[in-house]
Amino acid sequence: MRWTLKPKPEQHEIDALSKALNVDPLVAHLLIQRDITNYDEAKKFFRPELAQLHDPFQMKDMNIAVERIEKAIVNNENILVFGDYDVDGTTAVALVSSYLLTFYPNVATYIPDRYTEGYGVSFQGIDFAEDNGFSLIIALDCGVKAIDKVAYAKAKNIEFIICDHHRPGKELPEAIAVLDPKRDDCHYPYDELCGCGVGFKLVQALASRRDETIDDLIPYLDLVATAIGADIVPITGENRVLAYYGLRVINENPRVGFRAIINQIKKTELTITDVVFIIAPRINAAGRMKHGQHAVDLLTETNLIQAEQFASGIEKYNSDRRDLDQEITKEALSQIVENKEEERYTSVVFKETWHKGVIGIVASRLTETYYRPTLVFTKSGDKLAASARSVKGFDVYNALEGCSECIEQFGGHKYAAGLTLVENQYEAFKAQFEKVVGETIDPKLLIPEILIDAPIKLSEISPKLLRIIKQLAPFGPGNMTPIFMSENLNDSGYAKGVGEDGKHLKLSVNQNGIGPIGCIGFNLGEKLSLVKNGNRFSAAFSLDENEWQGHVSLQLKLRDIRNT
The missing domain is CATH 3.10.310.30 (Diaminopimelate Epimerase; Chain A, domain 1)
Structure with missing residues (x-):
């Protein structure tokens, strides 16, 4: 792997921020690398507030979209909420439809079949809308390139509001409104929203016209946080605020569908990483193995017993997905070799x-x-x-x-x-x-790259440092988990391969008499020889906690090791 050390900020900048925040210079170093250079920026970063969210009407076409939905409600029109079959799409459909249904009954949802309809807006979905009397379709996480589909709908007197975050083509569909912060002519202050995030801005705009505040919309943020994590959008700016509060909802008062999944996995205090690797694959599995509507049904269900039945079915889809994934990956790797x-x-x-x-x-x-x-x-x-x-x-x-x-x-x-x-x-x-x-x-x-935030000595590592680093979360693109490197390490003599076929590496390290500190290196078992026999080596790692039999200890999560 390629180790790349990020440029060190100027020492006077580190000293000034360290003094202003009364934090260790290393913490100031990490913050400056994240473009946080003063007290006010640090306060916003460490203590995100919903007031930091932008006015949704700054998004191009938002006013038009809201007026069209309000007109549909006045005219008693049927509204179809349409979205892609992945996590971003199904969470967006669950969010917008469930919000509309709190005050207007003529709302239904539609997720295209991955196999018969494919990605995005489909002719079949438009035919469904025509056959069932829908005159307005709200498309989420798709549609910005659906020029022919929107024209087909228009010929049937069906109008579109598109909420997308993908890059538009040279031409936009002839929809009533196209909400997409990546439009060249859209000057919304933040253009990295996911599809569910754009859907949330639409809901925020609708809510403001009904004298509701952002606090009334907090229960929907578990969906937005899940989409942000699953769609791998930057967790910066507005996304950081949405993810921060969404994770709080997931951990403190999740919707019934999330509660059903959490009850199955029996895990407390989920991080954004847990959302990405535990919750999101299960939601995705419905669309991959059966139909994305199953995910929407789970995410909008209000009865826990019914939700647990839905979650049980989705768990089976996820298990089948894992089996197929392993089988096809093996075949594909063989094909490359052959x-x-x-x-x-x-x-x-x-x-x-x-x-x-x-x-x-x-x-x-x-x-x-x-x-x-x-x-x-x-x-x-x-x-x-x-x-x-x-x-x-x-x-x-x-x-x-x-x-x-x-x-x-x-x-x-x-x-x-x-x-x-x-x-x-x-x-x-x-x-x-x-x-x-x-x-x-x-x-x-x-060649895979490891971006290293800073070199560090073992003597600088402490539970206090870990506590502060955890406050930098939620982590993701634009704010990755800090990675450190230390040189001239040696194993305390107990290094071994663990897991199936010794796939993972477990050891504890010392540096110039400091230590030992426990380490785990997932998928690094083949590097066991580098640390044996008193060899000196360098390690790239993040700080982590190891919980064993009720005891929690600091450990290094190794990303790579190499000869010093």
Whole structure:
């Protein structure tokens, strides 16, 4: 792995902030790296307030969207809340529909089928709206590129309000309103909201017209925090405030659907990491294995017994998803080896029987293994569908634009995208994608990078430091968990591989007579020889807690080790 030490802030800046906040210089160092340079900024960071949220009417078209919904209510129209089948989409649909239903009954939800309809707004969904008398569709986490679909709906006298956060194309759909902070002509102060976040801004705007305050909307923030974590948007600015309060709701007073999941996993005090790796996969599993509407049903249920039945079904979907994920990943890795493609700039694999619901996860697994921009294809009707994942620093969305002549349609983000193409274009696309990536990627991006905030001595590590670092949470893009490095370490003599086949590394370290401090290195078991026999080594790590038989102790969570 590539260790990159972040630039150290100027010493006078560290000293000034350390004095202003009465904190250790190391803490001031970490804050300045997060663009926090004075007392007021630190106060906002450590003590987020809902008052810091922006006025939703600063978003382009918000006033139009609110007026159209109010008109629909006055005219007793049927409103269809439509969203994508992933976590961001289903949480957004649950949020907007459940809010509207608190004061207006003519509201229903629609999640497209991943297999028969595919991603985003669908013709089938519009036909459903026509057949059932819906004259207004609110599309969440999708729609900003659905020009033909919105035109199709318009011909049927069905109007659209689009709430999206993906990059628009050159042309916008002819919707009544397009709420998307990434629009070039939208000057909303924060453009990194997730789809559920844009949906929340719509609800915030509607609420303000009904003399409701932001405090009335706090119960909906568990959904927003889950979407923020799952969609890997930056946890900065407005997202940090929403995630901070959303996590508080999840831990103190979650909606019944979350309570049902938490009761199953029997875990207390969830962090944003727990939301990403425990709650989000379960919500996602519904859309991957069965249908995303199951997730909406769980997230909007108000009866705990019924919610626990829904959660039990979703748990089964998640278990099936894990089994398929492992099986397909194994096949995909074998395909790369058999085709002798380890030295390519990209990993592109295809098998027509692979389950469409898990190819995105498999693409992530392959990226972890070979660290290349990766696409996993499967058959979807008479087309091929793929999920793309990228490596840090490389924009796979731009790379796909460079292959557009081979692609039928695509959409997504810098690091994750989806696409479809006709089967006879597969080989041409594969060659073009390899060519585009090979010509545009910096070779160093093909080596995983660990960004290190600061070097540190073991003598500087303490429970107090860990307590302060925990206050920097919630962590995520834009505010990652601080990573430190220490040199000239040695093991106290008890290093061993633990877990299946010694996959993980467990040891305790000393440095110049300071220590020992316990360490765990997940998936670092193969580096056991580096720390044996009194060898000196360097470690990159974050600070963590180890809980064992009721006893909590500080430990280092190793990210990598290497010879000093």
